[in-house]
Amino acid sequence: MATFDVIIVGGGPAGLMAAGQASLAGANTLLLEKMDSPARKLLITGKHRCNITNTAPIEETLKEFNRDGRFLTQLFYRFYNQELRDFFESLGVPTVEQRGGRVFPTSEDARDIVQALIKWAKAAGVTVQTGTAVKELVLRDNRAAAVVTDKGTYRTRSIILATGGKAFPGTGSTGDGYALARLAGHKIHSLHPALVPLVTTGNVARSLQGLGLKNINVSVFINNKKIKQLFGELMFTHFGLSGPVILSLSGVVVKALDEGKDVEVAIDLKPALSHQVLDARLLRDIQALGRKQYSSLLEGLLPKKLIPVCCQLTGIPRDKKISQLSGSERHKLLAWLKDGFRFAISGHKGFDQAIITAGGVDTKEIDPATMESKLVKGLYFAGEILNIDANTGGFNLQAAFSTGWAAGKAAGTASDI
Numbered sequence: 001m002a003t004f005d006v007i008i009v010g011g012g013p014a015g016l017m018a019a020g021q022a023s024l025a026g027a028n029t030l031l032l033e034k035m036d037s038p039a040r041k042l043l044i045t046g047k048h049r050c051n052i053t054n055t056a057p058i059e060e061t062l063k064e065f066n067r068d069g070r071f072l073t074q075l076f077y078r079f080y081n082q083e084l085r086d087f088f089e090s091l092g093v094p095t096v097e098q099r100g101g102r103v104f105p106t107s108e109d110a111r112d113i114v115q116a117l118i119k120w121a122k123a124a125g126v127t128v129q130t131g132t133a134v135k136e137l138v139l140r141d142n143r144a145a146a147v148v149t150d151k152g153t154y155r156t157r158s159i160i161l162a163t164g165g166k167a168f169p170g171t172g173s174t175g176d177g178y179a180l181a182r183l184a185g186h187k188i189h190s191l192h193p194a195l196v197p198l199v200t201t202g203n204v205a206r207s208l209q210g211l212g213l214k215n216i217n218v219s220v221f222i223n224n225k226k227i228k229q230l231f232g233e234l235m236f237t238h239f240g241l242s243g244p245v246i247l248s249l250s251g252v253v254v255k256a257l258d259e260g261k262d263v264e265v266a267i268d269l270k271p272a273l274s275h276q277v278l279d280a281r282l283l284r285d286i287q288a289l290g291r292k293q294y295s296s297l298l299e300g301l302l303p304k305k306l307i308p309v310c311c312q313l314t315g316i317p318r319d320k321k322i323s324q325l326s327g328s329e330r331h332k333l334l335a336w337l338k339d340g341f342r343f344a345i346s347g348h349k350g351f352d353q354a355i356i357t358a359g360g361v362d363t364k365e366i367d368p369a370t371m372e373s374k375l376v377k378g379l380y381f382a383g384e385i386l387n388i389d390a391n392t393g394g395f396n397l398q399a400a401f402s403t404g405w406a407a408g409k410a411a412g413t414a415s416d417i
């Protein structure tokens with residue numbers, strides 16, 4: 001039976017980083033990846049541009065994570081955004097900061113990150129074996145002993161579980177690691193799709209498919225109570241709503257839907273203007289455009305595609321003369337522009353289209369310095385398998401790289417002893 005010092009299960013960003021570090025620490029290292037090539041998900045991150053991290057200071061970044069994200073504090077002070085940027089720079093992949101502190105490879109091509117990472121791990125001495133799915137972990141006397149795959153069994157002293165979450169399963173991340181961790185005695189927090197597009201009732205969103213709205217406020221109402229509001233960008237799709245603001249709000253929505261509550265999303269199309277200021281502007285426009293049709297007034301306020309929807313939802317005909325608009329019609333338009341443009345949410349797109357998985361291996365059972373299990377000697381965790389998830393902005397990949405870095409270093413060194 002082949003024997004390795006360290007075996008990494010899963011060749012995503014966390015697994016590749018862990019494997020390279022373990023090998024550099026002197027361990028005979030095997031990386032097992034069930035797909036035909038590693039890092040399939042990494043290739044499609046950031047719309048194929050790969051938002052690897054964010055320039056926000058550590059304390060700000062931690063606020064972008066769920067509560068368990070605090071587990072990363074110590075680790076981020078050892079390996080954070082600058083260390084990650086320097087790492088890729090040293091591999092010949094310089095990075096650039098863009099809007100919102102998001103960091104991308106300067107080439108804006110995720111392939112550069114993926115290829116550099118695989119090349120680096122192999123050069124460090126890692127044996128990368130693809131097309132091999134890990135089915136079982138063998139533990140002896142509460143210690144890691146071997147992994148069983150569909151291609152045979154491999155003996156080892158250290159196993160790093162880096163199988164990712166359950167989101168976008170077509171990339172290989174089908175959640176296998178949760179069952180393996182549970183069998184090893186670990187607590188798994190319940191799993192939910194997060195950063196996920198929302199499905200709306202009715203045909204309005206579908207009729208606006210492809211339209212993006214920038215600089216808007218979006219509010220979530222749960223059982224008619226406003227719960228959360230965010231400013232940013234939204235996209236209409238054939239099934240409902242997507243885009244950065246919707247993904248960020250999806251956490252509270254998924255939870256409320258699971259609890260059987262009514263969820264509505266309201267769009268404030270003019271967040272920079274108060275009701276009063278917007279009303280004054282409408283009055284001015286009405287006076288200036290008096291003889292024209294109502295649609296001319298809307299042209300100054302809305303993207304073209306939204307005009308028929310506005311007319312339909314407010315019940316004000318587009319060919320009405322502006323001079324004939326009543327005060328109550330003006331108020332109706334005002335209310336619609338501010339937050340009367342609403343969508344009832346009937347569901348979400350699930351793990352198939354979620355960016356990440358919320359839930360996972362309880363961090364209380366893991367040593368935050370080494371990523372080693374407190375329950376099983378020689379068993380380590382890295383990446384999205386942990387009960388850690390963050391907003392968009394590069395935070396999830398930073399967490400995967402940082403935890404992989406620590407797990408690889410620790411497992412690589414421990415296997416010496």
Ligand SMILES: Cc1cc2nc3c(=O)[nH]c(=O)nc-3n(C[C@H](O)[C@H](O)[C@H](O)COP(=O)(O)OP(=O)(O)OC[C@H]3O[C@@H](n4cnc5c(N)ncnc54)[C@H](O)[C@@H]3O)c2cc1C
Binds near residue numbers: 044
């Ligand atoms: C469309 C999309 C865009 C994203 N964009 C960004 C972004 O720009 N910035 C950001 O920070 N985050 C982004 N994310 C999130 C980010 O990609 C993940 O958080 C990150 O990839 C997690 O890394 P990981 O190594 O833990 O797991 P994964 O990347 O999921 O890798 C796990 C690997 O393990 C393998 N595996 C699973 N089970 C087994 C098994 N039994 N045996 C062997 N191998 C196995 C899988 O095939 C996979 O290759 C995005 C996600 C998606 C879906």
